[in-house]
Amino acid sequence: MEFKPRRAHKKSRDGCVQCKERHQKCDETRPVCVLCATTQRQCSYLEQPLRPTGQPGGTSSVSNNPEAVWTVGVAAPPHVLEPVPSGEPRREENQVYALEHMVLLRHAESESAHFMMCDESSDALVSSICDLALTSQYLMDEFLALSALHLSVHDPSKHGKYSRMAVELQVRALSLHNPVTMELSEQNCIPRFVFSALLGLYVLHDTLSTIENDFDAFLGKFGDYLNLQQGVGVICKEFWHVISSSKGPAFFVSEEHISPDGSKLTSSGHACDAIEEMLMESILPPASLDTCRSATKWLKNAFRLFEIFSARGNRRVHAAIAFPVNVPPRYDELLRQKVPEALVILAHYGVLLHRCREFWIIGSGGKAMIRIIAAQLGQQWRRFMELPNAVVRD
Known part of the structure; x- marks a missing residue:
């Protein structure tokens, strides 16, 4: 490898x-x-x-007052930490909020x-x-x-x-x-x-x-x-x-984000086809393979959520939040171990981030993520990286 x-x-x-x-x-x-x-x-x-x-x-x-500004x-x-330009008013430390x-x-x-x-x-x-x-x-x-x-x-x-x-x-x-x-x-x-x-x-x-x-x-x-x-x-x-009954939180999450079995959101499209092909050929241990399959399921749901929000004309950029909210805990361990299959999945998440690049939180981050992952993976993984690499080339 x-x-x-x-x-x-x-x-x-x-x-x-x-x-x-x-x-x-x-x-x-x-x-x-x-x-x-x-x-x-x-x-x-x-x-x-x-x-x-x-x-x-x-x-x-830092003040003994727990509400003091640190x-x-x-x-x-x-x-x-760039110094405040001269002439800018400096707040007093005992002020909770200043102008x-x-x-x-x-x-x-x-x-x-x-x-x-x-x-x-x-x-x-x-x-x-x-x-x-x-x-x-x-x-x-x-x-x-x-x-x-x-x-x-x-x-x-x-x-x-x-x-x-x-x-x-x-x-x-x-x-x-x-x-x-x-x-x-x-x-x-x-x-x-x-x-x-x-x-x-x-x-x-x-x-x-x-x-x-x-x-x-x-x-x-x-x-x-x-x-x-x-x-x-x-x-x-x-x-x-x-x-679900509060106005504010409803913006950040919907029932489709957290449906435990994913049954309330039917996945479509072909964004994750290469991942599924890769996992079919994978020789990962069963537990790691199950983790990657679960992560892929939630990534497919996130892509579908993006399509739904795009059709409605609102909140489409926040489909990108659905994947990290639901990804299985062991997936983080596989990433830290640099398991190639987990990295390929993350590169495809970079594609979703790139489609949400108009949100200032994300910007060019999706493309940067794909680029740094692609630089780490060997040639044998290139055929599973066609969609992410296409984003980098554009």
């Missing part, structure tokens, strides 16, 4: 324990590194005392059609999220974080400023959300579901927009995204009777 060797891992000297254990490069952001923040892991930095801003070490202070340290990558946060809220409301890409229902969705966020600060922080991320893409001249704000707000949102101490219930499942859905969009954008030449890093980040989305699926299936 022709396959490129694993790249050497570049260790971070002062990275957190969690990133070192997972052999992933830590960006050393404090009080919680970005990777631990986005994957909701307990970061070892929280166990270390923080020095006030301006003291040696480049870390920032200021991310300068140890984060330059593209995440610049109102700018983010206004931006989300005024640019709802592009922000959420759900056509005629965008205004209603943003209004619904705002209503929920008024009662859950962690949700408001995540909503504003996504708005800041959108502004960082929408206004390149202020990319550094809004990228930094996005990270700050997301770190605080995750600290307030704290899934360890918040028991999921019918009373809080709606805001927690919307929070997880927004966080998923944030992490997907981060994963797709940073695909470079480090294949191991990409697989690690995408695996973390899958884990996060599977958590969304768990909430859906346990509290569907509550979620």
